Amino acid sequence: MLTQAMIKELTAIVGSQNIITNQAGLAAYGYDATLMAQRPVGIVFPRSTEDTSALVKYANQVGLVMVPRGAGTNLSGGSLPLENSLVVCLSRMTRILEIDPKNFTATVEAGLVNFDLQEALEKYGYYYPPDPASYKASTLGGNIAECSGGPRCFKYGVTRDYILGLEVVLPSGKIIEVGGKNFKSEFRYDMTRLLVGSEGTLGLVTKAILRILPKPFAKRTMLAIYNKVEDASRTVADIVAAGIIPTTLEMMDNLLINTADEHVKLGLPRDAGALLIIEVDGYEVDLDKQVRLIEELCEKADVRSFKVATSQAEADQLWLARRTVIGSVGRRRPSYSLQDVTIPRSTFPQMVDAILACSRRYDLPIGILAHAGDGNFHPLVLFDERDASEVERVHKAEVDLIRDALALGGTMSGEHGIGVLKKEYLAWEFSETAIEAFRKIKRSFDPTAILNRGKIVDLAAEG
Amino acid sequence: MAKADRKSASLDDVIKDLYLCNKCGFCQPACKVYKTDLNESFSARGRVQLIKGVAEGKLPVDEGFRDAVNSCLLCQECTVACPSGVKPHELVLAARRYMQQTEGLPLDKKIILGTLADPFRRKLAFSTARFLRDKVSNKIQGFNDLKGIDVRGLPIDKTGFIDQVPELNKAPVSKGKVGFFVGCFINHSLAKTGHAIVKVLNKNDIDVVVPKKQVCCGTPQNAYGDFELAKKNARKNIRLYKDLDAVITGCGSCGAMLKNEYLHLFADEPDFLPEVENFAKKIFDFSTYVMHEIKLDPQKFKVFHHKVTYHDGCHMSRGLKITKEPRDILKSIPRIEYVELREADRCCGAAGLFQSYFYEIATEISRQKVQNIDNTGADIVVTGCPACVHRIQGSLRLTGKEQKVVHLADLLAEAYQ
Amino acid sequence: MQDKLLEKLTSVVGAEHLVENPAQMGAFLTGAEAPLAVVLPGGTAEVAAVITLCNDLGVKLCVGGHTVSSKGLSGGVAMVLSRMNRVLEIDHENLVAEVEAGALHSMFQQQIAEQGLYFPPEPYGGEGSSIGACISAGDLDCKSFLYGPPRTYVLGFEMVLPTGEVLNCGSKVIKNVSGYDLIHFIVGSRGTLGVITKVLLKLLPLPEARRTIIGSFASLAKAVQVAQIIMERKIYPARLNLLNAPLAGQLAPGSGPIAAGPQVLVDLEGFQNSTEHLADELMALFRLEGARDALCLDQPAAIDDFWRQWLQLKKAYHDAAQDRAIDFLVGPAHLAEALNGLEKLVADLDSDSGLIVHILNGNLRLFPSPAHDLPALLQEVNRLALRLGGNLAGDLGYRLKCEELRENEMWQEMVALTDGIRSRFDPKGILAPGVHQ
Structure with missing residues (x-):
């Protein structure tokens, strides 16, 4: 609980419009996009780096654990408040400080929503490549904290590849800048890389300098529909082996085709086993040849139909279906568990088999969604959170899927992070030496674990 | 999705729909209130989760909750955006209904909603407003911008449109006949729009009937959970236009109320429902009517x-x-x-x-x-x-x-x- | 104690892989200071044993692929990884290779190229540099704009920590956010956090086509203008460089030197159609813009030969300049202004001093003639860079930036933070004594 004195002090820092302590407010900031929930003791909205620094310094004085948060679309519990914590919500720091297309950079505040930046870049003919499915809602600060991926990663990489520099409020409240507008701006270590994906456990990112790119000259969006999910996964392996790097290579199985189509109404064949959305971009003169090659590979894997989108609107509709597919499973069962296990691409068919087996083993519907080119799976285990026995089976299925991915030489997290959800499995993926290395990093930044305590790793002293 | 029950005072009926929300947050950009205030309680997802908290008995109905629920525009953008098929605006309506039933509406809202629903009080209110605008607002500094509303510029007609026109407005050459549902705003402050609608229809050889006894469609009452009052007006309107084959509205809110919401309101009255359905079918917005029905020349x-x-x-x-x-x-x-x-x-x-x-x-x-x-x-x-x-x-x-x-x-x- | 250490080291790597004769050691060392011995371990276990020994005894240790910097290494041990030079796996299905740290960068590139695969980063120190050095230095090169800096290609590594434990991170997956991102943090750590023994590298398919276009121009200003036109046309080649006349004169593309003057070098890599089109477009552009000479190389051997010359030239200048090279960045849009500013500072920009510009990265490297007072020049270049929204590269740039902007608290905080990380990994401070000094 916050004492009256604390509320007074916090209010003095951020202003009465930027602090919430009522019951409803606490409840509204007690969840993210996972099933977990725990109410914080208060929410503060800094409006500037100086506010943030003052807040952090005060929290240190009174020993308040802080949880950074943006839009709260997190899928691993990274932005979830744990016991007695103060939410520092950066959602109101939304300014675009500079767009400098000729130097390929944009400087933004952490609370800016990814899509709002994309929209601002649009008029320069530029874009910011990392576009997680949540990009219309999620903040860039959140994207940085979780090192978000997205469907374009196969060719363009993830968030870490597009962050040139950060302004960070350290757990002590002191402000540092790491990196800069140019490459080679780091001091001693690549601190920017360490902070990207650190889930707000090392510092509060208040500003970021992003790398932006001109939009590609041309692209082709293809839709390949298969009778069997196995055929689709064969194509994925073949495309990669043929040395083609599509911008994206996305897979949805039958269950997801159905729920997505109910939402977006594309008229997809409801009996199809799987579909692939394939996109290539680049110079116009190169694309037809790539499309032909991809078509051949699809045919080799017994594709049912192969189609190239003839208009931008058609491609947009496909993407809308893809981006909203996760939420659309609510049309089948009210709750879902979403993983982000990632495996070496060559083992794609094995992972598909493992998911199908898992679904049978626990008698649970599992939708298979994958950034197939990245080997990044989003198995969606569907259930009802009010059914205790089902929840138990879901938990077992989650554990199995992580084990399966690790057994194939993969990782348990390709793009959502560890947060609290996957913390207990960390030792399956990392040796004690590696986990101790994580602790060394955490201790170097935040020896008292006052920032986002209990995420990724625990420091021994925390108990 | 089950319709929010317009009779029950409990949230039990919408529990199932509340659980449909898996908190993905994709509705956030769709919520103009959230995008402006950037406060989760004032977002579609926030409201749904808070309503769920109250429904489960984990949250009290307090000021924070009321603000969250009342801060919804009912613009329905979230409903369109939701991949899971949650209809947050329906859930907000259910919550407002719940509050209206359990704790009653606050006095100010009660007076406003009651006034709008009653043609006599409504007329009186608009006349008073007109008087205040003309005689008082000019004398008070800052009264032109009253909480973002341009008070001095607010058009209020001296005589309501319904009183300005005869019940039957015949076209020079008559090829058909429609009813005109005028609505509060056109009646009291946009009479010229009322005349414009009649003019365009008459020019296209359509007679226009403006029933004198029409009452507020019920949108304001419905929006804040006073379904009884909304139904009372709905019943009057449905009966009033019984003999006409088409009813024209010049207001999206009235139109949506008459065409869609009446069906929800009377979902629990199977005997009356067919009449409501019949009514709903003949509601046309001015734009669709002139475009599709009379094929504007x-x-x-x-x-x-x-x-x-x-x-x-x-x-x-x-x-x-x-x-x-x-x-x-x-x-x-x-x-x-x-x-x-x-x-x-x-x-x-x-x-x-x-x-x-x-x-x-x-x-x-x-x-x-x-x-x-x-x-x-x-x-x-x-x-x-x-x-x-x-x-x-x-x-x-x-x-x-x-x-x-x-x-x-x-x-x-x-x-x- | 010395004898005991040498004895133990010998028992770990074998006498034939330990060099203690100062004359023989010279072949493995750069710098003036003299370590006790050079050891050449044959595998990770030996590396770990050597490090454990050094850590126990508090002996300094420095590592290199084929040569080791002896800075701060008096009385310490130099470790050379040249025996650990195998390419352990080339995985075509996943486009991944596993390589020992001592493998030669250029040989590795050649080996995978024969199998149709590509590892874009340039060898950091020319022909003799190792993959380990590439990762350890993590330095940007002129291909980083198109392909990303070296870290982009690191999927995992095996590293022996200063305390002797073996740390494994990463796997063949191309997307990984599990735990803190040690995989990429380690890139550029210059041997201070541990000894990298193996790396797992992401590869690309070899580009279908290549063209190299070289144009020489009447002035630096003209050459920069042409380079900027190329960018405005949204052509982003694998390399887009500019050399001043003294440097350019030392390159012999194709059949021999081309007309004197500053040169714009373009390395196009991509699909056949677009690469051919762009090559034509650029040749026409060069001529239109009044190039004194313009040349397009389309034979792979000639292209390779040319860029090999370029790498050697670059290395030669770096070696000759030692610590006198001034490396700074201003962003591609500010290059003309930066050159103007630089001209005012050194006056002889197109004659005595050497100048390399990586256009796409907005990166300039000046090799000032000995006549210039370096510290004063650095201060001036720093101000110039800051004024253009840039900075001098690396640690020096950060320090000068903090000084110039009076960011004292930030400077102290960064030193404390980075020292803190380093000392937590290396509590006795044995590794890479010459780094971060």
Whole structure:
């Protein structure tokens, strides 16, 4: 609980419009996009780096654990408040400080929503490549904290590849800048890389300098529909082996085709086993040849139909279906568990088999969604959170899927992070030496674990 | 999804729908209130989760909860955006109903909703408002911009439209007959729009019946959970238009209420429901009626040298799902320069009582609308909803802009020889 | 104690892989200071044993692929990884290779190229540099704009920590956010956090086509203008460089030197059609813009030969300049202004001093003639860079930036933070004594 004195002090820092302590407010900031929930003791909205620094310094004085948060679309519990914590919500720091297309950079505040930046870049003919499915809602600060991926990663990489520099409020409240507008701006270590994906456990990112790119000259969006999910996964392996790097290579199985189509109404064949959305971009003169090659590979894997989108609107509709597919499973069962296990691409068919087996083993519907080119799976285990026995089976299925991915030489997290959800499995993926290395990093930044305590790793002293 | 029960005072019936929300947050960008205030409790997801908390007994109904639920514009954007098929606006309605039933409406709302529902009190209220505007507001500094509402510029007609016209308005050549559901705003403050609708219909050989006894459609009462009062008016209106085959509305909110919401209201009265369904079928917005039913003759347009843009009212675009017709009609006017408005279908900030209870947010939402309008370079903004006409015109005027906001019928009447 | 250490080291790597004769050691060392011995371990276990020994005894240790910097290494041990030079796996299905740290960068590139695969980063120190050095230095090169800096290609590594434990991170997956991002943090750590023994590298398919276009121009200003036109046309080649006349004169593309003057070098890599089109477009552009000479290489051997010359030239200048090279960045849009500013500072920009510009990265490297007072020049270049929204590269740039902007608290905080990380990994401070000094 916050004492009256604390509320007074916090209010003095951020202003009465930027602090919430009522019951409803606490409840509204007690969840993210996972099933977990725990109410914080208060929410503060800094409006500037100086506010943030003052807040952090005060929290240190009174020993308040802080949880950074943006839009709260997190899928691993990274932005979830744990016991007695103060939410520092950066959602109101939304300014675009500079767009400098000729130097390929944009400087933004952490609370800016990814899509709002994309929209601002649009008029320069530029874009910011990392576009997680949540990009219309999620903040860039959140994207940085979780090192978000997205469907374009196969060719363009993830968030870490597009962050040139950060302004960070350290757990002590002191402000540092790491990196800069140019490459080679780091001091001693690549601190920017360490902070990207650190889930707000090392510092509060208040500003970021992003790398932006001109939009590609041309692209082709293809839709390949298969009778069997196995055929689709064969194509994925073949495309990669043929040395083609599509911008994206996305897979949805039958269950997801159905729920997505109910939402977006594309008229997809409801009996199809799987579909692939394939996109290539680049110079116009190169694309037809790539499309032909991809078509051949699809045919080799017994594709049912192969189609190239003839208009931008058609491609947009496909993407809308893809981006909203996760939420659309609510049309089948009210709750879902979403993983982000990632495996070496060559083992794609094995992972598909493992998911199908898992679904049978626990008698649970599992939708298979994958950034197939990245080997990044989003198995969606569907259930009802009010059914205790089902929840138990879901938990077992989650554990199995992580084990399966690790057994194939993969990782348990390709793009959502560890947060609290996957913390207990960390030792399956990392040796004690590696986990101790994580602790060394955490201790170097935040020896008292006052920032986002209990995420990724625990420091021994925390108990 | 089950419809929010319009009778029950419990949230049990919507529990199932509350669980459908898996908190993905994809509705956040769709919620104009959230995008403006950036506070989770004032977002669609936040409201759904808070309502779930109350339904499960984990949260009290307190000031924070009331604000969250009342801060909804009912613009339905979240409902369109939700991949899971949750209809947050329906859940908000259920919660408002729950509050109305369990703790009653606050006195101010009760008075406003009661006044609107009753034609006599309504008339009195508008006359009083007119008096205050003319005689008092000029004498009080700062009274022109009352919480973002342009009080001095607020048009209020001395005599209501319904009292200005006969019950039957015959066309010179009569080929058909329709009823006209006037609605509060057209009746009391946009009589010229009422006349425009009648003129355009008459010009197209349609007789227009304006029943004197029509009452408020029930939108305000429905929005705040007073379903009994809304039903009382609904019953009157349904009976009043019984003998007509088509009923024209000039307001997206009235239209959506008559066409869609009445069906929800009477879902628990199977005996009466067929009559409601029959009524709903004959409701037409002015734009669809002139475009599809009477096939507006484009030959009759005169040249119209203006740059025009169009704002979709929430209930027009998402309630009635009308977006194409008004644009097609506008574009068919000779020489008109039509430009599309950015975020054309996003709320203008009016949202009924929202603008007075959450005026800071409403003002900011309107500011964005004004900005978008300004960016189009249009000199006339057209819309199909009288409430939007007032809100947008007021916001433009308060920020020193000169653009004119008109109802589609106003423009059509002017362009029509 | 010395004898005991040498004895133990010998028992770990074997006498034939330990060099203690100062004359023989010279072949493995750069710098003036003398370590006790050079050891050449044959595998990770030996590396770990050597490090454990050094850590136990508090002996300094420095590592290199084929040569080791002896800075701060008096009385310490130099470790050379040249025996650990195998390419352990080339995985075509996943486009991944596993390589020992001592493998030669250029040989590795050649080996995978024969199998149709590509590892874009340039060898950090020319022909003799190792993959380990590439990762350890993590330095940007002129291909980083198109392909990303070296870290982009690191999927995992095996590293022996200063305390002797073996740390494994990463796997063949191309997307991984599990735990803190040690995989990429380690890139550029210059041997201070541990000894990298193996790396897992992401590969690309070899580009279908290549063209190299070289144009010489009347002035630096003209050459920069042409380079900027290329960018404005949204052509982003694998390399887009500019050399001043003294440097350019030392390159012999194709059949021999081309007309004197500053040169714009373009390395196009991509699909056949677009590469051919762009090559034509650029040749026409060069001529239109009044190039004194313009040349397009289309034979792979000639292209390879040319860029090999370029790498050697670059290395030669770096070696000759030692610590006198001034490396700074201003962003591609500010290059003309930067050159103007530089001209005012050194006056002889197109004659005595050497100048390399990586256009796309907005990166300039000046090799000032000995006549210039370096510290003063650095201060001036720093101000110039800051004024253009840039900075001098690396640690020096950060320090000068903090000084110039009076960011004292930030400077102290960064030193404390980075020292803290380093000392937590290396509590006795044995590794890479010459780094971060």
